[in-house]
Amino acid sequence: MNVGDYLLTLDLFDYTSLTDLERSITKYVNKNVESIIRVLLDYLEDDNGFTPECFLPYNNLKINNDTWNEMVYDLYDIVRSDVIREYVKPKYEFLLYVILQWWADCTDDSEDLLTNKLDSNLVTKIKSTYTSEDGENYVLKAITNFKEYYYIFFTDQDFLPGSLERMLIIFLKNQDLFKELFPDTDLQEYWDLMPKDLQEQFEELNYEQYESIKKDLFEYTLLQNLFLCSERLQANHMYKESLEDEMNDFIRDLLTCSGYNLRDQTRQGTSNGGKQAGEVDILVRKENIPYSIIEALRLSSIDKAYISEHIDKIYKYDTLGNRCNFIISYVKTSNFLKFWKNYLLFIESYNYPFEQDEFTVPLDHQYPELKWAVTNLKRNDIITKLYHIVIHIPS
Structure with a gap:
């Protein structure tokens, strides 16, 4: 609107x-x-x-x-x-x-x-x-x-000059205090109303912060695009009886149209048996360097062996230590909520190849038919993430 x-x-x-x-x-x-x-x-x-x-x-x-x-x-x-x-x-x-x-x-x-x-x-x-x-x-x-x-x-009347100047001064001096005092305020919304000198300081500080977090933007955008791809797949009834590879192709095509540098079914790393090269579902590259592996599987129940196979497969192939990886589950079940609860119990207690630093189920983008969680793993003192996205495929 x-x-x-x-x-x-x-x-x-x-x-x-x-x-x-x-x-x-x-x-x-x-x-x-x-x-x-x-x-x-x-x-x-x-x-x-x-x-x-x-x-x-x-x-x-x-x-x-x-x-x-x-x-x-x-x-x-x-x-x-x-x-x-x-x-x-x-x-x-x-x-x-x-x-x-x-x-x-x-x-x-x-x-x-x-x-x-x-x-x-x-x-x-x-x-x-x-x-x-x-x-x-x-x-x-x-x-x-x-x-x-x-x-x-x-x-409130934070848009008035005096109030806005006081907010800006607090933000420029102490951002933690600003978040505590104004937890729901996005100062970017006030940009047009800022005095010129404070506006310049605000832009300079935001630019510095942007440069420091720019490395996180690719990860965030990839996650959001995978949510979008998942939603499109879940809503497309053509795929409710499709094979796993056909669903993967759908995800891959949408990501490719979004401008991602992808390789699918890429021979890389070692197989689960450790004897020959294996295949990953989708490999995302950034600046020609492997950035993230996306593995997907079809489930109708908590098949621990099959889930374990895909998780372990990711880390067999991830020889560099990707910043983030993804495992997407296409789930066809009559009780999706029960499945999700059992899935969380399994992946939170899973014996990952690296030390688990944190496990969270963020509140953002949790839908009745699409859920997600993230496992933080400490790999040589660097945190890498494994995102779990679970899509309910309608019957």
């Missing part, structure tokens, strides 16, 4: 379980903001010299007037929509805040600040639903008092 497909939420309700009354209240408040922004657009559209600089407190940001104009139209589309949006980028929050300030400054009569009056039936429902024992009705007060709009539209 684009930015015009949403309706602004209010810091009054839980939008994961919205009632019809709460939706009506949300529409009413957005309707008031719509009227305010429409007046502002009329000023901007008239050829009278009125520009964003006339309503911005001080345009020290590197956003030109044309961009500000476009953002006002975007914000106007947001509040006119019937679809509720739970998140708005900080630059739009800042824009809404200064528009509310502008409206308060140019409106002489406080009675005119809210141009839309509440329907009497809606008032009755609000009173019967939200009035407390002492007669207070915080919802009715909030939506009929213009000053409350500064609070019900924003869970």
Whole structure:
């Protein structure tokens, strides 16, 4: 969806379980903001010299007037929509805040600040639903008092210059403290609003960090692409009765189309018997050097010998010590959750060829029909990873 497909939420309700009354209240408040922004657009559209600089407190940001104009139209589309949006980028929050300030400054009569009056039936429902024992009705007060709009539209006001500067200073000095104080804040979202000098420092620090973690990006991207390949395979009913090699071909073709340098059924290393060259399912290369082995197998139950054969096969072939390897299980079973639990018990206690440093089942990208876990192995004091991806193949 684009930015015009949403309706602004209010810091009054839980939008994961919205009632019809709460939706009506949300529409009413957005309707008031719509009227305010429409007046502002009329000023901007008239050829009278009125520009964003006339309503911005001080345009020290590197956003030109044309961009500000476009953002006002975007914000106007947001509040006119019937679809509720739970998140708005900080630059739009800042824009809404200064528009509310502008409206308060140019409106002489406080009675005119809210141009839309509440329907009497809606008032009755609000009173019967939200009035407390002492007669207070915080919802009715909030939506009929213009000053409350500064609070019900924003869970915080970190987008304001003073607050943002303080956050940036903390981040630049002590990132651990920043994560502790602002665990859910992504400063990259505030880039357009940053003062120029702090913006430069932020970019320099991010660049240094990017260079230090760039080696992890290939691994992360490969993992995400294997999730995508797994999802496509799982959703394609043509493969529900396919052979293991046919499924491997499907995964390989998708990875190849994504630009990976692959070799499949590559003769490398020693076989399980240690006597002759064997075959791996897929070998991923990075800069012409082996980076990761992907082994896959079909299962209908916890076949310990077959799983062990594939795990051991990876490390027979991985003579260099790849940064990460993958074992993908195509599972056809009537009780996938039971299979997954038993699989976890087996691979966590498995006797790997190298010391197990850590075993985790991350919360990210766990789906009812696709699960994953990762085993960290210490190999000559260097941590390498074995990712386990388990796909439920429908019957």
